[in-house]
Amino acid sequence: KGTTREQRALKYLKEHARQGDPDSVLETFDEFCRTQEWAMNAAEEKGDILDEIVRELQPTTCLELGTYCGYSAVRIARNLSPSARLITIEVNPDYAAVAREVVKLAGLQDKIEVINLDSADVIRELKTKYDVTKLDLVFLDHWKYLYIRDIKLIEEEKLLKKGSVVFADNVIIPGAPGYLEYIRGSKNYKSTFYSVHFEYMDDMKDGVEKSVYIGDE
Ligand SMILES: O=c1[nH]cnc2c(O)cc(-c3ccc(F)cc3)c(Cl)c12
Numbered sequence: 001k002g003t004t005r006e007q008r009a010l011k012y013l014k015e016h017a018r019q020g021d022p023d024s025v026l027e028t029f030d031e032f033c034r035t036q037e038w039a040m041n042a043a044e045e046k047g048d049i050l051d052e053i054v055r056e057l058q059p060t061t062c063l064e065l066g067t068y069c070g071y072s073a074v075r076i077a078r079n080l081s082p083s084a085r086l087i088t089i090e091v092n093p094d095y096a097a098v099a100r101e102v103v104k105l106a107g108l109q110d111k112i113e114v115i116n117l118d119s120a121d122v123i124r125e126l127k128t129k130y131d132v133t134k135l136d137l138v139f140l141d142h143w144k145y146l147y148i149r150d151i152k153l154i155e156e157e158k159l160l161k162k163g164s165v166v167f168a169d170n171v172i173i174p175g176a177p178g179y180l181e182y183i184r185g186s187k188n189y190k191s192t193f194y195s196v197h198f199e200y201m202d203d204m205k206d207g208v209e210k211s212v213y214i215g216d217e
């Protein structure tokens, strides 16, 4: 076919979504994944929980690890206050390129910064190079073996404050070995598990974990 699934999804969005309308972009992406080709977006059920977290927390500075095509970046940013922003990190250059187009299509390029680098390298430079003081919301949605590495790095960099929320996708499928016991065993977090359907699969169960930072600043 010459094109990738992600490029076909972008083409569909450009042809069917309303430019500058994040809701339309998300609805159209969900429609594409249900009618044309499955893709690993956070999707409706996980997205609803993410919406709830953002609306309640009203975060100023958000970090997403694992942009993919930008579905959850758009989902987060559409609910952010005018001065709030989202930094989203995607190590795969093809995914990052598609995500930048999806963000533009949604009209959210002023709120979302897509960085095509390794998450650990960016986390180490958030304070010095990306002008970040503290992170109000972290969304872990990249690769299961990196959740624990990166949350420890975020703690080391003292990027969390009391009330910061760490939200993790896929804690059941594909699972995040080590992460759940780490975060649930830590006195610095209060964690809640949500049993949800795996994206676009009404007969498969996944899980997401919401952890509120209560530790030392
Ligand atoms: O790698 C992932 N990063 C972030 N989110 C992901 C997700 O939501 C789902 C999956 C996945 C699981 C099972 C399967 F059969 C195909 C894909 C992956 Cl592999 C990721």
Ligand SMILES: [Mg+2]
Residues within 6 Å of the ligand: 040, 041, 042, 141, 169, 170
């Ligand atoms: Mg995921």
